[in-house]
Amino acid sequence: MTQLWNQLVDSLSQERSFAMVTLVETVGSAPQSPGARMLVYDDGSIAGTVGGGAVEYQLIQEARRVLEEGQPKLLRIDLKNDVGMICGGKMTVFVEPVLSNYRVMIFGCGHVSRSLAPLLAGLDFRVTVVDDRPEWADASAFPAGVQVVCKAFCELREGLTGLKRTAVLVMTRSHAFDYELLEHFVTTPTPYLGIMASKSKALEFRKRLAEAGVPQSAIDRVFMPIGISIGSSSPAEIAVSIAAQLIDCRKRSFQPKSPA
Numbered sequence: 310m311t312q313l314w315n316q317l318v319d320s321l322s323q324e325r326s327f328a329m330v331t332l333v334e335t336v337g338s339a340p341q342s343p344g345a346r347m348l349v350y351d352d353g354s355i356a357g358t359v360g361g362g363a364v365e366y367q368l369i370q371e372a373r374r375v376l377e378e379g380q381p382k383l384l385r386i387d388l389k390n391d392v393g394m395i396c397g398g399k400m401t402v403f404v405e406p407v408l409s410n411y412r413v414m415i416f417g418c419g420h421v422s423r424s425l426a427p428l429l430a431g432l433d434f435r436v437t438v439v440d441d442r443p444e445w446a447d448a449s450a451f452p453a454g455v456q457v458v459c460k461a462f463c464e465l466r467e468g469l470t471g472l473k474r475t476a477v478l479v480m481t482r483s484h485a486f487d488y489e490l491l492e493h494f495v496t497t498p499t500p501y502l503g504i505m506a507s508k509s510k511a512l513e514f515r516k517r518l519a520e521a522g523v524p525q526s527a528i529d530r531v532f533m534p535i536g537i538s539i540g541s542s543s544p545a546e547i548a549v550s551i552a553a554q555l556i557d558c559r560k561r562s563f564q565p566k567s568p569a
Contacts, residue, residue, distance in 0.1 A: 313346060313357040324409035324435060326351065326474065328372035330402060332359045337398030339388065340364065351376050351473075359402065363392045372404050377473075381405040410435045411474055411559055416462055416490055417481040418445040421505065424548035425478075430454040432552060434559075439465050440481075462486055472499045476555055478535065480505035488514055495527050501558050503535035503551065 320327050332345040340360030347357040347365070349372035359365055364386060375382050384402045388394040413429050415422050418440035429436045430452055437456040440446040446459035458465060462481065469475065477499045479490045487504060491514060494502050506514065511533040518528050536550030537557075 310346075310357075313348065316348060316356040320348065320350075321407075326376060326406070326408045326471075328376050329405045329407055330359055330368055330372050331405070332400060333383075333403050334401040335398055336400075339398040339400050340394075347372075349373060349376070360400075363394055364388060364400065367392060368402060368404070375404045375406050376408075379406055379408060409474065411476065411555075412437065412471065413476045413478060413555065414439065414469065415478045415480065416440075416466075416486075417479070417505075418442075418447070418450070418457070419480060419482065420544040421480055421547050421551075423450055424544045425551055426455045427452045428548050428552050429555065432556065434476075434555065442482075462490060466490060466493055472497050475499055476501035476503070476558070478503045478505075478551065480535075484510065488517065491531070491533075492518065492521065492523070495523055495531060501532065501555065502530070503532040503554070505535050506533045508534065 328349045330347040330349060332341055332343050334343055340362065341358065345357070345359045347355055347359045347368070349355050349369050351373060353369055353373060355369060359368060367386070371382065371384060382404045384404060386392060386400045386402065388399065389397040410433055412435040415426060415436065415438045418438050422438055426436050426438050436454070437458060438446070438451060439458045439460060439462065441459065441461045443459050446457050448457040451457055477494050479487050481487050481490070487506070491502070491504055495518060504511070504514065514533060515528055519525065532554060535554070536547060537554050539546070539550050541547045541550045
């Protein structure tokens with residue numbers, strides 16, 4: 310059990326999401342006693358055990374669904390009838406998601422990014438800002454809670470994982486960079502993709518995506534122009550409009566939704 314708690318602490322420190330599977334009650338013969346626990350990650354890897362074999366396999370699948378849905382679940386399992394185990398007992402299991410804070414990746418460290426990043430960090434988002442220019446990817450321009458990365462945009466985007474809980478915001482200095490990032494992320498599982506764009510730029514980008522064969526459903530879910538409509542013009546005001554949109558998405562459990 311000590312090893313499991315150490316793994317749990319490591320996962321929390323690394324902000325790695327997992328589901329905690331706890332055996333609450335048993336009736337009759339069962340492979341583990343109440344209090345047995347298991348951590349399940351989104352890739353199916355585990356720490357600890359609640360019994361092994363067929364019942365553990367089933368619980369791993371249930372735990373992965375709980376992680377996907379973000380809601381806890383109480384399960385009652387008849388080992389003989391539900392799983393086919395000859396021991397024939399019954400188990401009550403509680404599966405609880407332990408989710409990391411939502412991550413926001415901001416491509417571009419310009420004026421809006423410098424207003425937006427500290428605002429989002431104060432709202433319990435995990436914020437990373439990226440720029441390929443050292444003079445703009447300057448950690449001193451951002452609060453301590455914001456990760457600042459100086460790297461080529463195309464290089465960083467390829468290694469990103471955990472996109473189901475990551476919002477992607479594109480606001481680079483170049484329309485060419487913006488479109489490359491848009492085309493890359495538009496068909497990924499990110500629940501939020503926002504692009505800094507004028508109405509004419511947004512129209513042109515949507516046209517190019519369609520010509521590239523991107524499904525219309527994927528194009529329609531992009532927030533472009535980014536942010537809610539509040540008549541914003543300054544970097545600080547635009548940052549507020551974007552933050553409000555991200556809060557709305559988070560409240561909806563970060564499920565993809567089409568722009569209004």
